[in-house]
Amino acid sequence: METDLDRQLEAILMVADEPQSLVSLATVLERPVAEVNEAVARLVDDFNGTNGTIRRGFELREVGGGWRFYVREDFDDLVRDVVHSQVSSKLSQPALETLAVIAYKQPVTRSQVSSIRAVNVDSVMRTLVGRGLITEVGTETETGAILYGTTDLLLTHLGIDSADQLPPVSELLDDGSAGFDDVH
Numbered sequence: 001m002e003t004d005l006d007r008q009l010e011a012i013l014m015v016a017d018e019p020q021s022l023v024s025l026a027t028v029l030e031r032p033v034a035e036v037n038e039a040v041a042r043l044v045d046d047f048n049g050t051n052g053t054i055r056r057g058f059e060l061r062e063v064g065g066g067w068r069f070y071v072r073e074d075f076d077d078l079v080r081d082v083v084h085s086q087v088s089s090k091l092s093q094p095a096l097e098t099l100a101v102i103a104y105k106q107p108v109t110r111s112q113v114s115s116i117r118a119v120n121v122d123s124v125m126r127t128l129v130g131r132g133l134i135t136e137v138g139t140e141t142e143t144g145a146i147l148y149g150t151t152d153l154l155l156t157h158l159g160i161d162s163a164d165q166l167p168p169v170s171e172l173l174d175d176g177s178a179g180f181d182d183v184h
Helices: 002-015 022-029 033-048 073-086 093-105 110-117 122-130 152-158
Strands: 058-063 066-071 134-139 146-150
Touching: 002 022, 002 033, 002 066, 022 033, 022 066, 033 058, 066 073, 093 110, 093 122, 093 146, 110 122, 110 146, 122 134
Parallel strands: none
Antiparallel strands: 058 066, 134 146
């Protein structure tokens, strides 16, 4: 029976567009959460080659409150080339820059993002909201301006659980300076 459950989980996770929680998997499979958790652990070990099996080119990773298949880091460059050749709707450089500012400064207002980028970001922000990569997360108490933050969809695309897992900004800057902390 363990093998059947493991294969059922593989099938569900193979077609899932977003991470699947243990509770949702248990509900679909009509199995106890503890049993599904044990099966997920077996799959992780199996795909990692832990118990004498072959280490696969993909892994089962817990991200965004659930489980999902990801390409193993060793093959990122190889897969990136394939994916980039298939993606017809990439983000523009201004959209990527705006998204980075929001990811590191969130919650942040549209005017704060414009100030940091030194350009009008209205249309770029609409694009990012439309693609589900950023969302309104509240309003600033003093001005009533809308605050924006990143979505779980972005975190899922990046393969991380939270914005806290983003690399430090200072490491990305040429001079190693403090990054956005000085910009308000």
